[in-house]
Amino acid sequence: MTRVVFLLAPGVILLDLAGPAQVFATAASAGADYRLDYVAETARIPSGHGLMLEAAVERPELAPADLLVVPGWRAPLESGSGAFAEATLRWIREHHERGGTVVSVCSGAFALGRAGLLEGRRCTTHHDIQHELQRRNPGARVIHDVLYVDDDRVLSSAGIASGIDLALFLLAQRHGPALAARVAREMVVYARRNGDATQLSALLRHRSHVDELVHRVQDLIDRSFDQPLPLAELAEGVHASPRTVTRAFTAATGLTPLRYQQLLRRERAEHLMAQGYTAEAAARQVGFEDARMLRRMRAAARSVAQPVASAG
DSSP states (O other): OEEEEEEOOTTBOHHHHHHHHHHHHHHHHTTOOEEEEEEOSSSEEEBTTSOEEEOBSSOOOOOTTOEEEEOOBSSOOTTTBTBOOHHHHHHHHHHHHTTOEEEEETTHHHHHHHTTOSTTOEEOOOGGGHHHHHHHOTTSEEOOSOSEEEETTEEEEOSTTHHHHHHHHHHHHHHOHHHHHHHHHHTTOOSOOOSSOSSOOHHHHTTOSOOHHHHHHHHHHHHTTTSOOOHHHHHHHTTSOHHHHHHHHHHHHSSOHHHHHHHHHHHHHHHHHHTTOOHHHHHHHTTOSSHHHHHHHHHHHHHHHSOOOOOO
């Protein structure tokens, strides 16, 4: 079981809390082994919108696989961490030191800064307080105009709706694109947005349309992208002709179903290699017979990403 623990400060912004919580609760309903906990320094916490919340005051023991999430708050920044005491900040820091992942939404980044986790790292927060975050954390590299940043298990987001984007990113990172796509559809969040990468992933870029037939085809591919998926089988699965599927899919995404599947395979393999898999092992894990096709696809992707030199 993976715990997702939300650390609440007085004045907590409800959407900063509810957005990521809904993502992980929906993932749990879909079969992922998540447990959500809510912790604060007092048993009753006033939200920034007047609603009183209840939370546990005893901080749980966290395993390295657990997530510790600090939503933002609508209150004076005061010393930079809401009402969190030094013992709470130490708890945040020690979870990361033991190999855990720490996440902030909006002004929650100030708590991470006071816990010492932003020094030498890239981070972000809501655009209204980015300069203040940089002033208080001169050793951090505050990134502007991005939705979220991931730097060595310290993840920060711009807040409000971007907390949902960051939570979906974590699902895709930990479980692959199929679960993230299923949760996003359940939440009616088709246009899932990327963080700071210059090239949007296939999962994020090619789901921002409203063609329900194509979404159903993508659901089939997302669930079994590591398996052979003949066009006829996809068409039968959505009760349409192969010609209709190809035409609609290309119009909505700019890709054929096969090309979309290949992109999902490549990107999932990239995640696996970032976790220590060899290219050969990652390729087989995502459905390629060996690493040759994967290497060709990665080389082609790098070629496309290279800037074109001007003819001046």
